[in-house]
Amino acid sequence: MAEKEQTPESVWDYPRPPALDESSERVVVTHRGVVIADSTETIRVLETSHPPTYYIPLKDFTPGLLEPVAGQTMCEFKGAASYADLVLEGGRMPRAVWWYPTPHRDYTRLADHAALYPAMFDDVRVNGEKVVAQEGDFYGGWITSRVQGPFKGAPGTWGW
Template sequence: MTDPHRVRESVWAYPRPPAVDDASGRTVEVWFGGRQVASTRSALRVLETSHPPVYYLPAADVALELLTPAEAVSACEWKGLASYWDLTVGERRAAHAAWSYPDPIPGYDVLRGCFAFYPGRVDRCTVDGEAVRPQDGGFYGGWITDEIAGPFKGAPGTTGW
């Protein structure tokens, strides 16, 4: 439950190019196939105009043995080339459930060695115990919590935002 005295963040106040925010101290967790696959209090948030935050978790706090490289890459004009990862727990597999920037563009070096997860491709993501809602659309991986105010890019008709 969100603190009623806490000011909500508008994604329209986030910058472009995106900023990296230290989310240390917040408990960020990812669950899939009945297993906790990541848990950290050392997350980073990437904040970009019109997008919910994306949480990046240090590799040391991710069950790396559950991730396998996927045959996909994408390019971000700000952060560089992203590599994608499939997540497998037992018989369950989530294709392209996570991504990382192995060699980020200068200015985003802090993302090296971190993984971001799509909330809509895993069973559950939480921030300080609050269940995250996934950003609409299949491309963006924003984490929507009660502290974030939209509207958010990703839904039909928002491509040109």
């Protein structure tokens, strides 16, 4: 059966505060030949000017690869984010994954989901399509053919 073609989305039509969009798209993340996560139960966070950030159920991460670390950051919408290092044989990727253990009320569906920076991983795919990471080191957006920019994050776009 052929996959349903997605209608292109302009990130400038996404709302602020961000919306949550449950997705059955298959998300597969690999690094150094190891499957980090594989899911068809993700939540896309859609915020004006940003490509979506996919939040993957924690249950769909390969067990034993995430090691929680100290420190938090604050999102005005979602609340306090916690972080984990990704630990693979021969290396550690600091703060590669984050989640909201007790998200603010409009974002409680994210409580058991985690996001990651696609630029840090060898291969991140949505329905078989290779993801391009959002520019910059602050946002964790996932660019696919489904979304259209311009995107915030690159140098010179902070004040948009």
